[in-house]
Amino acid sequence: MSEPTALLIRVEGRVQGVGYRPFVYRLAKQHNLSGWVVNRNDAVVIKIEGDAGTLPLFVEDLRNQAPVVAEVKEITVDNDIPEYLQDFRILSSQDLSDETSEISPDIAVCPDCLDDMRRQSHRLDYPFINCTNCGPRFSIIHDFPYDRDKTTMSGFTMCEVCRSEYENMLDRRFHAQPIACNACGPKYTLHYDDRLEENFPAIISTVARYIREGSIVAVKGVGGFHLMCDALNPEAVSRLRNAKKREGKPFAVMFRDLLSVKKFTHVSEHEAILLTSWRRPIVLLNSIKEMTRGVCIGLNTIGAFLPYMPFHYRLFKELHTDALVLTSGNFAEEPIVIENETALIAFRDITGAILTYNRDIFNRNDDSVTRFMGGKERIIRRSRGYVPSPIDVSLNVDGILATGAELSNCFCIGKGNQAILSQHIGDLKNAETYVFYTEIIERFKKLYRITPSLLATDMHPDYLSTRYAQNLGIEVVTVQHHHAHIAACMAEYGLDEPVIGVCFDGTGYGTDGNTWGSEFMVATLDEFRRCMHFDYIALPGGDKVTSETWRTGISLLYKVYGKHFSDLDIPFIRDLDKKVVVSVTEALEKKINTPLSSGCGRLFDGIAAIAGICTHALFHAEAPMRLESVLAERITDRYDVEINTAICFDETIRQVVKDIKENISLPVISARFHNSIIWSIFESVSQIRQETGITKVVLAGGSFQNKYVTEKTMRLLADKGLDVYLGSQIPCNDGGIALGQLMVAARYRENKSR
Numbered sequence: 121m122s123e124p125t126a127l128l129i130r131v132e133g134r135v136q137g138v139g140y141r142p143f144v145y146r147l148a149k150q151h152n153l154s155g156w157v158v159n160r161n162d163a164v165v166i167k168i169e170g171d172a173g174t175l176p177l178f179v180e181d182l183r184n185q186a187p188v189v190a191e192v193k194e195i196t197v198d199n200d201i202p203e204y205l206q207d208f209r210i211l212s213s214q215d216l217s218d219e220t221s222e223i224s225p226d227i228a229v230c231p232d233c234l235d236d237m238r239r240q241s242h243r244l245d246y247p248f249i250n251c252t253n254c255g256p257r258f259s260i261i262h263d264f265p266y267d268r269d270k271t272t273m274s275g276f277t278m279c280e281v282c283r284s285e286y287e288n289m290l291d292r293r294f295h296a297q298p299i300a301c302n303a304c305g306p307k308y309t310l311h312y313d314d315r316l317e318e319n320f321p322a323i324i325s326t327v328a329r330y331i332r333e334g335s336i337v338a339v340k341g342v343g344g345f346h347l348m349c350d351a352l353n354p355e356a357v358s359r360l361r362n363a364k365k366r367e368g369k370p371f372a373v374m375f376r377d378l379l380s381v382k383k384f385t386h387v388s389e390h391e392a393i394l395l396t397s398w399r400r401p402i403v404l405l406n407s408i409k410e411m412t413r414g415v416c417i418g419l420n421t422i423g424a425f426l427p428y429m430p431f432h433y434r435l436f437k438e439l440h441t442d443a444l445v446l447t448s449g450n451f452a453e454e455p456i457v458i459e460n461e462t463a464l465i466a467f468r469d470i471t472g473a474i475l476t477y478n479r480d481i482f483n484r485n486d487d488s489v490t491r492f493m494g495g496k497e498r499i500i501r502r503s504r505g506y507v508p509s510p511i512d513v514s515l516n517v518d519g520i521l522a523t524g525a526e527l528s529n530c531f532c533i534g535k536g537n538q539a540i541l542s543q544h545i546g547d548l549k550n551a552e553t554y555v556f557y558t559e560i561i562e563r564f565k566k567l568y569r570i571t572p573s574l575l576a577t578d579m580h581p582d583y584l585s586t587r588y589a590q591n592l593g594i595e596v597v598t599v600q601h602h603h604a605h606i607a608a609c610m611a612e613y614g615l616d617e618p619v620i621g622v623c624f625d626g627t628g629y630g631t632d633g634n635t636w637g638s639e640f641m642v643a644t645l646d647e648f649r650r651c652m653h654f655d656y657i658a659l660p661g662g663d664k665v666t667s668e669t670w671r672t673g674i675s676l677l678y679k680v681y682g683k684h685f686s687d688l689d690i691p692f693i694r695d696l697d698k699k700v701v702v703s704v705t706e707a708l709e710k711k712i713n714t715p716l717s718s719g720c721g722r723l724f725d726g727i728a729a730i731a732g733i734c735t736h737a738l739f740h741a742e743a744p745m746r747l748e749s750v751l752a753e754r755i756t757d758r759y760d761v762e763i764n765t766a767i768c769f770d771e772t773i774r775q776v777v778k779d780i781k782e783n784i785s786l787p788v789i790s791a792r793f794h795n796s797i798i799w800s801i802f803e804s805v806s807q808i809r810q811e812t813g814i815t816k817v818v819l820a821g822g823s824f825q826n827k828y829v830t831e832k833t834m835r836l837l838a839d840k841g842l843d844v845y846l847g848s849q850i851p852c853n854d855g856g857i858a859l860g861q862l863m864v865a866a867r868y869r870e871n872k873s874r
C-alpha cells in the first residue's frame with residue numbers, strides 16, 4: 121500500500137446539531153479512510169487521511185451530500201501531514217476560540233422518528249423521540265458548542281440502549297444530543313381535576329376527551345405553552361377568546377394534515393412547501409370557507425400550520441376534528457409562558473387540563489408566521505424554526521448591538537459579517553416582555569461571545585429600546601425608523617448603492633418631529649433623502665387613534681370638508697355620538713393634542729372607519745386587514761390622488777364619501793381605495809426614477825404585509841423595468857428593523873475609521 125496522504129478540512133455554516141459529524145463519520149467509513157472530526161465553536165474540522173486517490177472522492181461526497189437541515193456555507197480543504205491513524209473517530213468538542221459556528225433552529229419531528237414510535241420497543245409511543253435530523257435545538261441550548269451537557273437535556277442520563285445508539289455510527293441517533301427513550305428521557309405530566317397522570321396513552325385519551333367536550337387545554341410545546349381547543353367547536357373557541365382577555369387577534373390553527381388544510385383554504389404548491397417544511401411555520405392562507413367566526417373573526421385568511429411534535433400527531437389520531445386552535449399561552453402582550461410552575465397558576469382557571477413535561481425550555485420561541493407573496497416567502501414573525509440562523513451581510517458588523525423598535529421587537533447582534541436577529545420578543549411596553557428582552561440580550565452576548573462596542577437604536581427618544589441603549593454608556597448611533605426599514609431589506613439582498621425606498625407602516629419618528637409612515641426616499645446605508653410622503657393627517661387624541669380608528673375617520677373628513685363634515689349623511693357620521701363629534705372637532709380646530717402623521721396605516725384606519733368596516737380596532741392593524749379582506753379583486757378603477765411632494769388624498773376621500781352615499785358596495789370601495797394607493801406608489805416612484813435614474817426599488821414597512829397592494833405594486837414596477845425588493849427571510853415590519861439599524865451603524869463606523 122502507498123504512503124497515506126492527509127487533508128485538513130473546515131466546514132462552516134449550520135453544521136452543529138444537525139447530524140453533521142455522524143454524517144462525516146459514515147462517509148469516512150464508506151471510503152475506508154481514517155482521521156477524525158471535531159466540533160469547534162467556529163466550524164466542524166475534519167482530518168482525513170488514506171489513499172491519495174480516494175481522498176478527492178471523499179471531498180466530492182462531502183460537497184454534494186449533507187444532512188437535511190445542515191446548511192453548508194463554505195468548505196476549505198488544505199493539505200496536511202498524515203498521522204498514520206488507524207481509525208476514524210469523533211473527538212469530543214473543543215472550545216477554542218471566540219468564533220461560533222451556527223446554532224440550529226428547532227426542527228419538527230421527522231418521518232423516520234414517527235415510524236420508530238410505532239416500531240422501536242424502547243420508544244413505543246415515546247413523545248420526545250428525536251434523531252440527528254430532528255428535535256429541539258435552539259429552545260434547549262444554553263451554551264456553545266452544541267453538546268448535550270450544554271442543553272436542558274443535561275439532567276437526563278442516557279440509558280444503556282440510548283448510549284449504545286449514541287455511540288454507534290450506523291445508528292440514526294449517532295451523536296444525537298437530545299437522544300432519549302421511554303426509560304431515560306423527559307416525560308409528560310397531565311394536571312387535571314387535582315390529579316396527575318404520567319402514562320402517555322392515558323394522557324392522550326384524557327386530553328382528547330377534554331378537547332371533544334369543548335374544553336381548553338394548556339400544552340407545553342417546543343418554545344412555550346399553547347392554549348388549545350377544537351377549532352370547529354364555536355363554544356370552545358369563544359370560551360378560549362374570553363379566556364385570553366382583551367385579545368381580538370385571529371387564532372392560529374393546527375390542521376391534522378395537508379388534506380384538511382385544503383378543505384378550508386387555497387394552498388398553492390409553494391404554500392404547501394412552506395407548510396410541510398421542517399421549520400413548520402404558521403402560513404397565512406386565503407380561506408375558502410370560514411371555520412367558526414371566533415377563529416378568524418371574519419377575515420379571509422387563516423393562519424395554518426401542521427403538527428410538529430410527536431404529541432400533536434398522537435393527539436390527532438385520537439380526535440375526529442380536522443383542526444385545533446393552538447394559540448400562544450400568554451395574556452395580552454405578555455411573553456409566552458415557558459415555566460411549568462407559571463403555567464399551572466396562570467392557566468388553572470381557564471383550562472380543563474394542563475400538560476407539562478420535565479425538560480426546561482431555555483429559550484422562549486414563539487411559532488413563526490409567514491406568507492407567500494410576490495413569488496417568495498415573506499416572513500411576518502421570525503421565531504421557531506428560523507432563529508437563530510444568521511444573515512450574511514456585506515459589512516463588518518462585529519460587536520454592534522441594534523436594539524430594535526418598540527412593538528414587535530427583535531434585536532440584532534453582529535458577529536464578523538453575520539447579523540444574528542433575535543427571536544420575536546414583542547411589545548416592550550409590557551413589563552414582562554421588557555424583562556425578557558433584557559435577558560435575551562444578555563444570553564445572546566454570552567452565547568455568541570460578544571461585548572458590544574457600538575449600539576444602534578431608533579431615533580424615537582421614548583422607545584424603551586432607545587432608552588435601554590442610552591443607559592449602557594456605549595456610543596449610540598440613532599437611525600431614523602423608515603431608513604432602518606429600508607436598510608434591513610438592502611441588507612438581506614446585499615444592496616449597497618442608492619435605492620428608491622418606499623416605506624409604509626403605522627408610525628415611526630420623523631426628523632421633523634412629526635410621525636412618519638408613508639415615505640418615498642432615496643437611500644443608501646449612509647443616509648437618506650425624503651423625497652415624497654403622504655400628506656399629514658392630524659390625529660385627535662394622539663396614541664388613542666390606534667384603537668379608536670373613528671378619530672382618524674373624523675380627522676380625514678374634517679380635513680376635506682371643514683367643520684361641516686358633521687352634516688354628511690353617511691352611516692359613519694350618523695352612528696357617532698354627537699357630543700364626541702363636537703369635542704373632537706374642537707380639538708382639531710384648536711390643534712389640541714392632534715399630532716401630525718403621514719402613516720399609511722393611519723390613512724387605512726381612517727378610510728376603514730368612514731366606510732364603516734372598522735371604527736374600533738381590537739388589535740394592531742385590524743382596520744387595514746379588514747379593509748383588504750373585503751376587497752373585490754375584479755375592480756380595476758381607482759379614486760383620484762394628487763401627486764406632490766405631499767401626496768394628497770383629499771379627492772380620494774371625497775369620492776369615497778360619494779360612493780358611500782350612492783350605496784356602492786364596500787368591496788368595490790375598498791378595491792378602488794387600494795388601487796389608489798398602488799397608483800400613488802407607482803407614480804411617485806416613476807417620478808423619483810426620472811429625477812435620479814435609480815432603478816432599484818426597496819419596499820419596506822408593515823403595510824407591505826397587504827398582499828393585494830404588494831403583489832400589484834411589485835408587478836407594476838417590474839413591468840416598468842425596475843428591480844423590486846421586499847424582505848423575504850427578514851420581516852418587512854418592525855420585527856426586521858434591528859437589522860437595518862445594525863447596517864447603518866456598521867457603515868457609520870466604517871466611515872469614521874477612514
Ligand code: ZN
Pocket residue numbers: 229230231232233249250251252253254255
Ligand atoms: Zn427524527
Ligand code: ZN
Pocket residue numbers: 278279280281282283300301302303304305
Ligand atoms: Zn434511553
Ligand code: FE
Pocket residue numbers: 601605625626627628821822853854
Ligand atoms: Fe415600522
